[in-house]
Amino acid sequence: MTSDQTLALEPDQERALQTLMRRYRGRGQSALLPMLHEVQAITGWVDEPTARAVAHTLGIPEIEVHNVLTFYTLFYTEPVGKRVIRVCNDIACVLAGNGELIQRLAEELGVDPETGGTSADSRFTLELHPCLGHCERAPFLMLDEEPMGPVAPDQVPDLLGGVS
Numbered sequence: 001m002t003s004d005q006t007l008a009l010e011p012d013q014e015r016a017l018q019t020l021m022r023r024y025r026g027r028g029q030s031a032l033l034p035m036l037h038e039v040q041a042i043t044g045w046v047d048e049p050t051a052r053a054v055a056h057t058l059g060i061p062e063i064e065v066h067n068v069l070t071f072y073t074l075f076y077t078e079p080v081g082k083r084v085i086r087v088c089n090d091i092a093c094v095l096a097g098n099g100e101l102i103q104r105l106a107e108e109l110g111v112d113p114e115t116g117g118t119s120a121d122s123r124f125t126l127e128l129h130p131c132l133g134h135c136e137r138a139p140f141l142m143l144d145e146e147p148m149g150p151v152a153p154d155q156v157p158d159l160l161g162g163v164s
Contacts, residue, residue, distance in 0.1 A: 005079060006047045016042045017050075021057045029060050032068055036075060045076035073129070081118045081125035083163055086142045088149075090131040096138035096150065102128065104153040108160055124160070 009017065017039065024035045035054055039046055046054075046069055055062040069075045087093075087102055103113050109124050111117035116126040134140040137149030143163065151159070 006049055007043050007045070009043065013042055021053065024054075025057050026059050028058055029064065031058055032060065032064065036065070036068060040075060044082070045079055047077070051077075079118070079122070081122050083123060083144055084125045084127060084142075086127045086129050086132060088130075088132040088134065088138065088140045089128040090135070092135035093138040093140055097153075098139035100153045101139045101141070101151055101156070102126075104156045105160075108156055124163075 020035070020038055020042065024031050027035075032054070035058065036046065039050060039054060043050065051065045051069060052062055055065045069077050085105060087098060087105065089098060089102070105126055106113035106116075109117075109119040109126055111119060111126050116128050118125045132140055132142060132147075134147060134149055137147070139151055140147070140149035141151055142148065143159070148159075
């Protein structure tokens with residue numbers, strides 16, 4: 001994990017995390033993925049101190065948590081926006097015009113269309129993914145866990161404006 005930032009938790013997040021830690025205590029390796037998903041749902045991303053706490057809670061080596069966090073692209077080890085937009089960047093979506101969609105999203109969010117990034121207000125993170133498995137709905141994106149497609153560039157303002 002590369003971020004030197006740490007989580008700044010609200011009191012309700014802190015309570016939820018402590019409850020989660022008690023629920024998963026001693027459950028071992030098989031509970032790692034579900035626990036990390038729940039941690040990230042509470043906090044938005046997983047910093048190093050939290051990753052260490054997960055390892056300690058489950059009774060597994062810290063390197064196991066690190067390996068999972070760095071292998072799976074849907075786990076974040078650095079801060080991301082409140083909402084994450086994942087745009088498919090595979091051949092079917094490219095042929096369906098995702099370049100214009102990515103350009104419009106990047107312009108609206110003020111991020112680089114080649115690499116994505118997080119908007120200055122931290123409301124959104126734009127990510128480009130090689131395949132999201134919905135070629136029949138190209139150009140395709142996911143807003144958090146919600147699949148959307150086909151999405152046209154002129155839908156971007158409504159898409160972003162309708163999201164809190």
